[in-house]
Amino acid sequence: MGICWASPSDNRSPTTTGQLSTSVGISHTTTTTTSSDGSTISGNSRFSVASGSDDAYPNGQILPTPNLRIFSFLELKNATKSFRTDTVLGEGGFGKVYKGWLDERVPSKSSSGTVVAVKKLNSESLQGFQEWQSEVNFLGRLSHPNLVKLLGYCWEDKELLLVYEFMQKGSLENHLFGRGSAVQPLPWDIRLKILIGAARGLAFLHTSEKHVIYRDFKASNILLDGSYNAKISDFGLAKLGPSESQSHVTTRVMGTYGYAAPEYVATGHLYVKSDVYGFGVVLVEMLTALRAIDANRPSGQHNLGDWVKPYLADRRKLKNIMDSRLEGKYPSKAALQIAQLALKCLGPEPKTRPSMKEVVETLGTYRFKQ
Incomplete structure (x- = not known):
């Protein structure tokens, strides 16, 4: 995994700067959770897991108010079998993620309930209340087929917990870098499908009315459903983009080494x-199955983005770094074009990089190329 950097924060005073709105809207169907310090977050007590389908909005939407259910700690403790270790799906900077089963108390449903993923804050985590609140404020209102549902x-x-839709295939990181016979290499067409889905999700964030900057795009934050549809998860570091009169926002540097843009690391812009x-x-990473940062590689090769640039514009050189598990079963022309697209995305200056809308359009033309 990449190395995350941030400063510890367990301050329970809510910060709304850089979020979709200065407060989460309250309607007649919402209830409000209040902590001991008087801070509030609103949610929908009559929410059902089946609501909020993306099918009617394939291009995404920003909801006027969050459509979120407020769970009791006891409900989630029961759902995860008291947060038993054998229900752990993964662990990140925020804390552990558990597999849970919600009892919807509907007679027609099986006794096993609805499967969900429950993220629980680790009291020793570098992330804290502000990141948890960012997840609620962003994912509570952003709806798109390529964003994971909160x-x-x-x-x-x-106790701070978040409940998400369950993603059957786990993270892209596990499929690319996981070990063992249970982890099968992704075929070329599935890799391209995942890239297009993730690109669409990121393009929606950038072209939405609020210009959301995700700030922590990486393989472990791309989750896959049962059909390998990609969905971006973990909005704890998301921030609103610059206004029309500004070229950038300046903020504390947070994210993951190897994925963070050089101008952001150097200046905070x-x-x-x-x-x-x-x-x-x-x-x-998708082309090579090599990690963004790996100290075990030879000197000069630790940072993947820097090391591979000379290989991305030459078909013969590219072949030497392609994932050997593909066994040559990929269209070499399309692979080269995607490598060249990656080279543009890795440009040293932000203005030279393509927009995510352009990336989506470009990847779409490669899907059926041989």
């Missing part, structure tokens, strides 16, 4: 196209 949350005393750099790194 179903609800829990906020009781010091965050551009919409800073995300494009991270996408370029994931493009290269």
